[in-house]
Amino acid sequence: MKTNSSVVSRRKILLGALNGAGILFLSGCEKLFNGLQQNKNFLSVLESAEGLNRRLLRFVTGKNRLAQEFGEREISRYFKQNGNPPPFTIEYMTDAKSGWTSWKLEVAGLVGKPASFTLDELKAMPARTQITRHDCVEGWSAIAKWKGAPLAEIAKKVEPQPNARYVVFYCMDTDDDGNSFYESIDLRDARHPQTILAYEMNDRPLPVEHGAPLRLRVETQLGYKMAKYIRRIEFVADFKKIAQEKGGYWEDRGYEWYAGI
Amino acid sequence: MSSLTYRHNPITRLTHWVNTIALAVLFMSGLMIFNAYPHLHWGSKAEPDEAFFSIYTVNEEGDIRAYTELYGLRVETTGVLGLQNTEMGPAPRAFPSWITIPGFYWLAGGRRWHFFFAWLFVLNGLVYFIYNRANGHVSKFILKPRDTRIVIPMMLYYLRLRKDSPQDGEYNPLQKLAYTSVFFILTPFIIASGLAMSPQLNVAFNWLPAMFGGRQSARSIHFLLTFFFAFFTFGHVLMVVTTGVFNNMRSMISGWYREKSLTVEELQDSRVKYKDDAQPVNAETLQPPKLEALKP
Numbered sequence: 001m002k003t004n005s006s007v008v009s010r011r012k013i014l015l016g017a018l019n020g021a022g023i024l025f026l027s028g029c030e031k032l033f034n035g036l037q038q039n040k041n042f043l044s045v046l047e048s049a050e051g052l053n054r055r056l057l058r059f060v061t062g063k064n065r066l067a068q069e070f071g072e073r074e075i076s077r078y079f080k081q082n083g084n085p086p087p088f089t090i091e092y093m094t095d096a097k098s099g100w101t102s103w104k105l106e107v108a109g110l111v112g113k114p115a116s117f118t119l120d121e122l123k124a125m126p127a128r129t130q131i132t133r134h135d136c137v138e139g140w141s142a143i144a145k146w147k148g149a150p151l152a153e154i155a156k157k158v159e160p161q162p163n164a165r166y167v168v169f170y171c172m173d174t175d176d177d178g179n180s181f182y183e184s185i186d187l188r189d190a191r192h193p194q195t196i197l198a199y200e201m202n203d204r205p206l207p208v209e210h211g212a213p214l215r216l217r218v219e220t221q222l223g224y225k226m227a228k229y230i231r232r233i234e235f236v237a238d239f240k241k242i243a244q245e246k247g248g249y250w251e252d253r254g255y256e257w258y259a260g261i
Numbered sequence: 262m263s264s265l266t267y268r269h270n271p272i273t274r275l276t277h278w279v280n281t282i283a284l285a286v287l288f289m290s291g292l293m294i295f296n297a298y299p300h301l302h303w304g305s306k307a308e309p310d311e312a313f314f315s316i317y318t319v320n321e322e323g324d325i326r327a328y329t330e331l332y333g334l335r336v337e338t339t340g341v342l343g344l345q346n347t348e349m350g351p352a353p354r355a356f357p358s359w360i361t362i363p364g365f366y367w368l369a370g371g372r373r374w375h376f377f378f379a380w381l382f383v384l385n386g387l388v389y390f391i392y393n394r395a396n397g398h399v400s401k402f403i404l405k406p407r408d409t410r411i412v413i414p415m416m417l418y419y420l421r422l423r424k425d426s427p428q429d430g431e432y433n434p435l436q437k438l439a440y441t442s443v444f445f446i447l448t449p450f451i452i453a454s455g456l457a458m459s460p461q462l463n464v465a466f467n468w469l470p471a472m473f474g475g476r477q478s479a480r481s482i483h484f485l486l487t488f489f490f491a492f493f494t495f496g497h498v499l500m501v502v503t504t505g506v507f508n509n510m511r512s513m514i515s516g517w518y519r520e521k522s523l524t525v526e527e528l529q530d531s532r533v534k535y536k537d538d539a540q541p542v543n544a545e546t547l548q549p550p551k552l553e554a555l556k557p
Contacts, residue, residue: 030358030359030364031364033289033362033363033364033374034363034364034365037362037363037367037370037374043373045377046373046374046377047373047377048377049373049376049377049379049380050376052380053376057459057461057462058461060462060465061461061462061464061465061466062465065464065465066464067460067463067464067467068463068467068470068471070305074305074306076306076308077308078308078309078310133305133306133463133476135458135460135463135476136298137297137368137372138297138298138368139294139295139297139298139307139480140298140300140302140307140477141305141306141307141476141477142306142307143305143306192464194464219460219463219464220460220461220464221460221461222460250369253369254367254369254370254373255368255369255372256369256372256373259460260459260460260461260462261376261456261458261459261460261461261462
């Protein structure tokens with residue numbers, strides 16, 4: 001009996017100690033994790049998962065398989081407007097008022113035939129219409145119908161050079177500090193059949209809050225890759241000398257360049 | 262009177278602790294990711310008015326209050342969920358910073374942690390499983406059809422409604438049930454529901470989100486299964502604590518577990534219990550059987 005009671009009291013002391021240690025441990029953890037988060041070497045270890053994800057997921061999915069397409073009835077009633085506010089510059093307003101007749105999409109960089117396209121020229125190209133799900137990095141999804149010119153068609157017209165690896169989209173929207181939005185994808189995703197430059201959403205001209213006059217749809221990746229308010233496209237070999245050289249506005253702020261997960 | 266027995270092989274011990282870290286980081290970074298959109302939906306899309314679970318704040322005439330809502334059932338959770346009191350004043354945040362990684366709002370960072378430790382969790386789990394499958398340990402804790410008959414008797418035994426333990430083998434049927442469901446139901450489903458959220462896998466594997474009822478359903482299931490893991494871990498740690506922290510910790514760190522030997526009185530008592538055994542009972546034969554494991 002004597003041993004039993006001493007065991008119980010020891011257990012109580014122990015539980016109390018564990019409880020106290022737990023609280024200390026948690027606040028210590030918070031500091032530890034936040035410290036690690038700011039350590040560049042540690043962060044680069046964490047970032048190594050991105051390459052693994054890209055290789056594995058692309059390997060198992062193959063090149064030209066299609067993302068799920070939905071029926072008209074599944075189109076979302078509400079589609080959140082995310083990211084920067086629309087560009088309220090005089091130039092943008094004037095272009096919008098003109099019905100985008102003064103707006104042109106420039107395509108340049110490492111291409112054989114640099115070109116520019118008016119919205120009517122883009123609409124005259126073979127179009128693709130798809131009802132797809134938009135997956136935001138935040139976690140929500142929304143379904144809409146998109147119509148646009150396949151990026152593969154535009155690539156065919158401008159003839160990318162062999163050293164071109166990425167397509168960079170320069171946009172007209174900026175954040176509160178005046179940083180311009182830009183994004184990039186590689187030629188593999190650029191040539192995916194569902195990768196389009198959309199000018200219509202749900203059978204109507206692309207609304208201003210969703211990127212008028214032209215936005216990217218790349219159904220293999222998350223929403224933040226899908227540049228809105230596109231003005232210029234450039235084929236490049238790497239991201240040197242482009243903003244902070246990570247390949248996109250969100251990438252410059254820590255997000256993965258490969259947003260397939 | 263006691264003796265040390267060798268309980269856990271080095272691979273089990275190593276993978277156990279790696280798994281502890283991986284699960285903790287996955288849980289905490291997962292809550293950070295959830296904080297970016299603290300609502301849950303069923304189906305493919307997220308119509309704001311159709312969320313079945315939400316954590317949100319309401320500005321009630323300058324007084325900010327947080328609520329957690331499940332199927333219309335609303336509970337005020339100011340200071341716990343939805344609104345955290347910080348040194349800088351109240352901050353809207355679904356799960357408080359002390360339980361998330363990073364401990365401040367940074368979705369990009371949370372994702373980095375989550376995906377790195379998801380790889381660690383899977384690869385580490387494979388090492389454990391392959392090694393212990395090969396040495397025959399896994400088959401000791403898998404629930405087999407014949408075990409199902411003694412699940413209820415085992416419960417009755419623990420509820421003190423039955424005198425003898427129906428246990429047959431190293432693990433009792435309730436342990437087998439718990440381990441089997443964690444290994445073969447919970448783990449595959451939490452991995453699959455996580456992968457079902459990937460837009461890349463949605464290309465080619467349309468059935469992956471569909472098998473959960475859509476991408477938002479997969480997200481909700483991924484979140485809910487997390488708490489089954491947390492529940493299992495809670496039970497696991499509770500048992501570790503109540504059956505001797507030091508001894509259990511020692512066995513999971515060094516491999517050695519102190520087995521209590523029976524006294525002569527207890528041996529004689531057990532003779533009654535095992536009277537069907539033809540063998541005479543003596544201290545030699547009733548030494549803990551696991552001593553055999555000592556042999557290399």
